[in-house]
Amino acid sequence: MKRYIIILVVIGALVAGTSLNSCKTAAVISSKSGAQIWGETCIRCHNPADPATFSDLEWDVVAMHMQVRANLTPEETKKVIEFLQSAN
Amino acid sequence: MKKIILSILTVGVLTVQAQDTLSTIDRQALQNYQSLKPGKSKFMLRGYYHTGFENVAEGDESKNQFNFGKIAPILMYKQSDRLFIEAEFEGEFEDGKFQWGIEYANMSFVLNKYMTIRAGKFLLPFGTFMEKLHPAWINRLATRPLGFGHDGIAPTTDVGVELRGAFYSGSVKINYQAYVINGPQLKDGTNEPEEAGMLKFGYFEDNNIDKSVGGRIGVFPFSNGMLELGFSGLTGKVGADGSVYENVRANLYAIDFSLVRNVNFLKSMIDLKGQYNYSQISDANYIVPDDTTGLFYDFNNISNSYYVQLSIRPSMIDNEFLRKLELVGRYSSLQTPEGALWEQNPTQTALGLNYWFDWRTVLKLGYQTTDGLGEHDAPTPITQNMFYIHVAMGF
Numbered sequence: 217m218k219r220y221i222i223i224l225v226v227i228g229a230l231v232a233g234t235s236l237n238s239c240k241t242a243a244v245i246s247s248k249s250g251a252q253i254w255g256e257t258c259i260r261c262h263n264p265a266d267p268a269t270f271s272d273l274e275w276d277v278v279a280m281h282m283q284v285r286a287n288l289t290p291e292e293t294k295k296v297i298e299f300l301q302s303a304n
Numbered sequence: 305m306k307k308i309i310l311s312i313l314t315v316g317v318l319t320v321q322a323q324d325t326l327s328t329i330d331r332q333a334l335q336n337y338q339s340l341k342p343g344k345s346k347f348m349l350r351g352y353y354h355t356g357f358e359n360v361a362e363g364d365e366s367k368n369q370f371n372f373g374k375i376a377p378i379l380m381y382k383q384s385d386r387l388f389i390e391a392e393f394e395g396e397f398e399d400g401k402f403q404w405g406i407e408y409a410n411m412s413f414v415l416n417k418y419m420t421i422r423a424g425k426f427l428l429p430f431g432t433f434m435e436k437l438h439p440a441w442i443n444r445l446a447t448r449p450l451g452f453g454h455d456g457i458a459p460t461t462d463v464g465v466e467l468r469g470a471f472y473s474g475s476v477k478i479n480y481q482a483y484v485i486n487g488p489q490l491k492d493g494t495n496e497p498e499e500a501g502m503l504k505f506g507y508f509e510d511n512n513i514d515k516s517v518g519g520r521i522g523v524f525p526f527s528n529g530m531l532e533l534g535f536s537g538l539t540g541k542v543g544a545d546g547s548v549y550e551n552v553r554a555n556l557y558a559i560d561f562s563l564v565r566n567v568n569f570l571k572s573m574i575d576l577k578g579q580y581n582y583s584q585i586s587d588a589n590y591i592v593p594d595d596t597t598g599l600f601y602d603f604n605n606i607s608n609s610y611y612v613q614l615s616i617r618p619s620m621i622d623n624e625f626l627r628k629l630e631l632v633g634r635y636s637s638l639q640t641p642e643g644a645l646w647e648q649n650p651t652q653t654a655l656g657l658n659y660w661f662d663w664r665t666v667l668k669l670g671y672q673t674t675d676g677l678g679e680h681d682a683p684t685p686i687t688q689n690m691f692y693i694h695v696a697m698g699f
Contacts, residue, residue, distance in 0.1 A: 240474065241472040241474075242472070242474045242475035242527065244475050244527045245472055245475055245477075245527060256528055256529045256530075257529065259564050259573070259575075260529070260532065260562060260564050261436045261437060261442055262441070262442045262663070262664070262698075263660065263663035263664065264663065265663055265664070266662065266663055269663075269664075273342055273346055274346075274348055276346060276382065277346045277347075277348040277380050277381075277382045278348070278350070278380075280380075280382050280385075280388045281350075281380055281388070281390060283414075283420075284388060284412045284420055284422065284468070285435075285436070286436070287468060287469065287470040287479035287481075287522070288470065289417065289470050289471065289472070290414070290417045291417075
């Protein structure tokens with residue numbers, strides 16, 4: 217079983233490496249605003265947070281928590297932080 | 305003329321004094337600001353609490369009680385843009401006394417924009433319910449679906465190391481988690497004979513030298529991220545070293561999906577989620593309880609469970625009160641191995657009406673009925689009906 221898993225992991229790494237190397241983020245994704253990402257992403261698990269809930273400093277911590285937990289990309293995280301810090 | 309010169313001199317002196325005073329205030333304000341200027345390290349306390357009233361009826365027995373619920377403070381510490389630590393504690397009543405536990409505590413390090421490495425005790429990304437949806441202020445119902453929690457078949461937490469991240473390929477987002485952990489442990493019947501062959505999760509210490517490996521891959525096929533499809537797996541030895549069960553392995557799989565979107569003609573947001581769990585443990589012989597002649601029994605140790613949940617919130621209608629309401633329905637099922645002493649095949653239907661005070665505070669009214677519950681020594685399956693009012697708050 218372990219042999220299959222190792223083979224699977226190696227194939228997966230190769231596929232991931234190849235796709236990472238060749239993948240480009242589509243314009244429709246890279247042009248999304250922080251507000252749009254906030255609206256689309258938070259709601260997958262919970263209601264979108266009111267920007268006024270936290271201070272700029274607190275949003276910085278919360279955003280890192282969500283980057284890890286919700287698998288946000290660093291670009292998405294940065295845009296969401298900027299939106300929340302500008303709207304709180 | 306003298307008066308004019310004196311007046312000019314007086315005004316001049318007062319102006320200089322005022323400027324000095326102002327610049328002193330400015331300097332002081334600047335000093336105060338600089339003394340309060342935040343450093344790179346940031347600490348935060350978050351968490352959630354829930355409590356409520358429950359009426360539970362099983363056969364002729366009925367129980368009404370206020371439920372303390374659970375307080376779960378979460379400590380978050382951001383050391384830098386790359387290093388982050390978080391820990392969630394759980395305080396609840398168990399076996400008649402208040403107990404503190406630790407749900408998870410781990411350290412994350414952002415390696416690059418595609419990879420974050422995490423070490424410690426973490427919620428396992430086996431499907432999405434346990435990792436993302438179980439906290440009371442997120443879970444739309446006050447209970448968990450069958451297959452999760454006490455005597456569940458889905459893994460909860462474990463200690464190990466995990467690599468996770470996300471990236472885009474065109475407009476498709478892919479996220480992944482791969483981990484090595486101590487792994488689930490087999491209950492061999494020594495302490496609880498009627499639970500022989502079950503898995504236990506969330507332990508701090510390992511019972512063997514073999515490490516379990518697993519992961520999840522999730523795909524968002526649409527650019528608006530409304531749909532996510534996920535596949536998870538976990539495999540490893542679960543028997544204790546030196547025991548007759550040391551070669552017993554477990555292979556666990558899960559499929560999950562999530563669809564969240566606004567439906568204009570309903571003026572509502574719908575949230576449809578589901579998860580299927582499959583657990584296969586290799587065959588083993590277990591001692592027949594209360595037998596002194598050394599009899600063993602075995603069974604095909606395969607279990608599965610699933611749930612589907614739909615919630616509708618009329619978030620686009622004009623009436624403010626109705627906008628805060630949410631209707632929820634969930635169906636779940638659990639099938640455990642035929643011939644096991646913990647065999648049960650319950651199904652559960654749960655309905656709920658929620659009122660959201662704000663984005664993280666909710667009042668939940670719910671009713672659920674569970675058919676075919678088989679307590680380990682119950683001669684026949686039973687039906688449990690439950691009515692509850694709960695309030696949950698994230699903070």
